[in-house]
Amino acid sequence: MRKTREVILPQQPRVLILGIGNLLWADEGFGVRAVEEMHRRYLFPENVVLMDGGTQGIYLVQHVRDADVLIVFDAVDYGLPPGTIRRVEDDEVPQFMGCKKISLHQTGFQEVLAMAEMMGDAPGRLLLIGVQPEELDDYGGSLRDCVRAQIDPAIAMAIEELRALGIEPRRRAVPLPPESTIACPIMTPERYEGERPDAGEACRIGDPRLLADANFSPPEDLDAELEAILADPGRGGA
Amino acid sequence: MATITTPNGFTLDDSGKRVVVDPVTRIEGHMRCEVNLDENNVIRNAVSTGTMWRGLEVILKGRDPRDAWAFVQRICGVCTGTHALTSVRAVEDALGIDIPENANSIRNIMQLSLQVHDHLVHFYHLHALDWVNPVNALKADPKATSELQQSVSPHHPKSSPGYFRDIQTRIRKFIESGQLGPFKNGYWTNPAYLLPPEADLMAVTHYLEALDFQKEIMTVRTIFGGKDTHPNWLVGGVPCAINMDGAQAAGAPVNMERLNYVRSVTERTIDFVNNVYIPDIIAIGQFYKGWLYGGGLSGKNVLAYGDIPDRANDYSPENLMMPVGAIINGKLDEVHPVDLRDPEQIQEFVPHSWYKYPDGARGLHPWDGVTDPQYELGPNTVGTKTNIKRIDESGKYSWIKAPRWRGHAMEVGPLARYIVGYATGHEYFTDQINRTLSALDLPVSALFSTLGRTAARALEAQWAAEMQLYFLDKLIANIKAGDSSTANTTHFDPKTWPSEVKGLGFTEAPRGALGHWIRIKDTKIENYQCVVPTTWNGSPRDAEGNIGAFEASLMNTKMEVAEEPVEILRTLHSFDPCLACSTHVMSEDGEELATVKVR
Numbered sequence: 001m002r003k004t005r006e007v008i009l010p011q012q013p014r015v016l017i018l019g020i021g022n023l024l025w026a027d028e029g030f031g032v033r034a035v036e037e038m039h040r041r042y043l044f045p046e047n048v049v050l051m052d053g054g055t056q057g058i059y060l061v062q063h064v065r066d067a068d069v070l071i072v073f074d075a076v077d078y079g080l081p082p083g084t085i086r087r088v089e090d091d092e093v094p095q096f097m098g099c100k101k102i103s104l105h106q107t108g109f110q111e112v113l114a115m116a117e118m119m120g121d122a123p124g125r126l127l128l129i130g131v132q133p134e135e136l137d138d139y140g141g142s143l144r145d146c147v148r149a150q151i152d153p154a155i156a157m158a159i160e161e162l163r164a165l166g167i168e169p170r171r172r173a174v175p176l177p178p179e180s181t182i183a184c185p186i187m188t189p190e191r192y193e194g195e196r197p198d199a200g201e202a203c204r205i206g207d208p209r210l211l212a213d214a215n216f217s218p219p220e221d222l223d224a225e226l227e228a229i230l231a232d233p234g235r236g237g238a
Numbered sequence: 239m240a241t242i243t244t245p246n247g248f249t250l251d252d253s254g255k256r257v258v259v260d261p262v263t264r265i266e267g268h269m270r271c272e273v274n275l276d277e278n279n280v281i282r283n284a285v286s287t288g289t290m291w292r293g294l295e296v297i298l299k300g301r302d303p304r305d306a307w308a309f310v311q312r313i314c315g316v317c318t319g320t321h322a323l324t325s326v327r328a329v330e331d332a333l334g335i336d337i338p339e340n341a342n343s344i345r346n347i348m349q350l351s352l353q354v355h356d357h358l359v360h361f362y363h364l365h366a367l368d369w370v371n372p373v374n375a376l377k378a379d380p381k382a383t384s385e386l387q388q389s390v391s392p393h394h395p396k397s398s399p400g401y402f403r404d405i406q407t408r409i410r411k412f413i414e415s416g417q418l419g420p421f422k423n424g425y426w427t428n429p430a431y432l433l434p435p436e437a438d439l440m441a442v443t444h445y446l447e448a449l450d451f452q453k454e455i456m457t458v459r460t461i462f463g464g465k466d467t468h469p470n471w472l473v474g475g476v477p478c479a480i481n482m483d484g485a486q487a488a489g490a491p492v493n494m495e496r497l498n499y500v501r502s503v504t505e506r507t508i509d510f511v512n513n514v515y516i517p518d519i520i521a522i523g524q525f526y527k528g529w530l531y532g533g534g535l536s537g538k539n540v541l542a543y544g545d546i547p548d549r550a551n552d553y554s555p556e557n558l559m560m561p562v563g564a565i566i567n568g569k570l571d572e573v574h575p576v577d578l579r580d581p582e583q584i585q586e587f588v589p590h591s592w593y594k595y596p597d598g599a600r601g602l603h604p605w606d607g608v609t610d611p612q613y614e615l616g617p618n619t620v621g622t623k624t625n626i627k628r629i630d631e632s633g634k635y636s637w638i639k640a641p642r643w644r645g646h647a648m649e650v651g652p653l654a655r656y657i658v659g660y661a662t663g664h665e666y667f668t669d670q671i672n673r674t675l676s677a678l679d680l681p682v683s684a685l686f687s688t689l690g691r692t693a694a695r696a697l698e699a700q701w702a703a704e705m706q707l708y709f710l711d712k713l714i715a716n717i718k719a720g721d722s723s724t725a726n727t728t729h730f731d732p733k734t735w736p737s738e739v740k741g742l743g744f745t746e747a748p749r750g751a752l753g754h755w756i757r758i759k760d761t762k763i764e765n766y767q768c769v770v771p772t773t774w775n776g777s778p779r780d781a782e783g784n785i786g787a788f789e790a791s792l793m794n795t796k797m798e799v800a801e802e803p804v805e806i807l808r809t810l811h812s813f814d815p816c817l818a819c820s821t822h823v824m825s826e827d828g829e830e831l832a833t834v835k836v837r
Contacts, residue, residue: 186308
């Protein structure tokens with residue numbers, strides 16, 4: 001039975017959309033792939049941050065504390081057929097993130113939520129968008145078809161949630177190129193799965209993809225810059 | 239078995255009742271531990287099993303060596319940067335790439351910052367609850383807690399009775415809500431917990447303060463690495479440009495303002511370690527200094543590879559600011575040099591590991607390493623392959639290989655580094671050790687214990703935070719002298735590479751000595767072997783029957799309550815085990831809660 005929360009969200013809630021999981025373990029990479037894809041396709045207002053949480057566990061506490069609304073993409077063992085997608089909300093979320101240890105980070109993430117709560121900074125609204133994995137024991141493997149097929153529905157669910165909050169993401173005219181990922185530029189689905197761009201397409205000398213972003217210009221106000229570093233975790237890929 | 243004495247000097251007796259802890263909680267990765275207790279609940283045999291398979295070597299085969307850092311960074315969640323650093327060093331070593339001085343300083347700052355961050359998180363969020371009882375903290379008098387805080391750390395500003403009362407109320411609300419969260423799975427009535435309520439409340443308060451403070455430390459790696467969850471790395475240097483010409487300069491993520499910010503974070507980190515972490519270790523140590531179990535191999539065999547090169551590209555012991563050496567049989571007056579390229583020195587064995595070698599009994603140097611899984615159980619196993627009730631340590635029993643230095647099982651980690659530093663006359667380390675021992679009124683022999691391991695980590699955090707300032711000053715001076723180079727890309731193009739080449743990268747990761755050995759053939763990875771700290775510490779037995787560091791550390795420890803593995807967890811956690819990179823998932827059926835079974 002779901003407990004209902006009496007939570008009043010601010011007018012402009014800070015939303016964190018977090019993909020968690022390990023890219024190296026086949027369907028365990030679902031969360032990161034979903035948030036990566038969402039970032040490629042949509043533009044968001046400033047109060048929405050998208051982040052590749054990987055398996056960072058406790059290191060993510062700060063970002064969770066900073067959020068009023070937390071939307072998590074993850075591979076979750078619901079005990080359902082592979083590829084099944086399910087939403088889990090609010091107080092039910094922690095138990096689904098720890099009911100069965102199918103991956104390293106899940107125990108960690110349940111604790112992350114508890115730690116945010118203990119600090120008095122738990123997000124007022126939690127939404128877990130989880131997909132039942134088919135295969136985890138394929139180290140270095142990629143998403144299975146039935147799990148990959150849920151990326152679009154998962155993104156749609158997250159957008160539906162944003163709309164309920166009065167936030168309208170804008171679809172980019174052209175999706176960002178794979179190397180602009182908020183996850184790992186070396187492990188984009190394309191490269192990870194072996195269809196790597198040739199040297200002419202993605203220059204390999206000095207690897208400018210990793211060197212300073214040419215669009216960067218420092219802000220005039222240092223304090224604002226420092227605050228942004230503390231508060232804006234998605235900066236690196238924006 | 240009954241009773242045998244191992245070549246490395248431990249008397250094992252498996253006749254008493256068997257206690258199984260699976261999984262061991264509050265660690266990164268999957269691990270199981272079995273011990274035999276005698277009639278007085280003293281541990282007389284210990285078996286540590288990595289219950290996951292490490293497939294890293296397999297997934298890196300055929301990849302571009304310049305990309306390896308990104309893969310190894312994703313092995314697990316806690317020492318991402320350290321694996322990435324080791325990987326780029328291995329590739330640079332193979333290809334003969336020298337990095338600029340600025341890149342060396344920036345890498346050192348990132349590595350030291352990770353060291354402090356990891357140690358803080360480990361102590362407060364993964365290990366403190368082995369010593370600190372949050373339920374007991376509810377009984378504390380906030381006024382007395384305030385007095386305690388002011389006496390152990392006069393410079394820490396957060397010390398008023400009202401502050402502790404507020405925290406106590408928050409913890410009470412949290413515990414009473416029924417969602418114990420990080421405090422669940424505790425054995426809060428166990429007599430192994432020795433702190434008075436006020437010390438418990440002080441430590442739980444710092445658990446929260448450390449949780450809050452880590453956000454600041456993280457910004458250092460964000461500034462140099464580009465993003466904070468998974469920083470970027472680069473073969474040949476660091477992926478950030480330097481432009482000190484003020485705020486107008488486009489394309490310059492590192493400028494004076496940012497470096498000043500790094501300085502202010504570092505100064506606050508030093509304050510936190512000096513005013514919170516170190517005093518807590520002393521305060522908690524006062525109550526536990528009679529509990530000096532857990533020494534294991536630390537008083538016998540310890541190993542450190544060294545790290546933090548002062549000048550770029552010189553990995554000789556004289557230039558490494560973390561000490562290098564191997565100590566055998568506790569002979570502190572004889573520190574052996576360590577050569578990671580020497581096939582006679584570092585070898586991995588698999589007679590008790592779930593792997594097979596072409597010649598089963600012989601050890602292999604990592605450059606010639608083989609990762610070929612063979613999951614089979616010993617004849618005396620109780621249970622099945624997917625549901626083991628009792629493991630048979632006479633057969634294969636772990637996904638962790640058994641690395642040996644000249645045939646010896648070794649302990650690695652902060653305590654090993656501090657022992658080697660002490661033995662080689664590292665001035666800073668020795669001074670820290672002497673001050674800590676005198677504050678606790680303990681002899682040098684007390685170092686070789688669980689408490690010593692936990693204290694060494696705190697001392698190292700103190701050293702690492704101060705060293706960050708040293709490299710920050712060095713970086714700024716070098717830039718001011720006109721050198722803004724951060725990457726050497728001359729050999730980045732694979733066309734310039736020899737057809738066959740091999741390399742070695744090493745670091746001292748937060749958990750201990752870490753090495754990556756790479757072979758590159760026709761511009762692709764042909765073989766990649768990682769020997770990680772938990773491979774050393776979590777090692778199973780070898781062909782001669784030597785037990786590994788985890789196993790040795792549990793020997794002869796008295797458990798207060800056989801069904802409550804407080805002492806086992808306390809000692810295993812003191813190593814900061816990270817099974818994620820030493821192993822990989824075997825079974826999906828691991829349960830969330832630790833099952834402790836007495837058989």
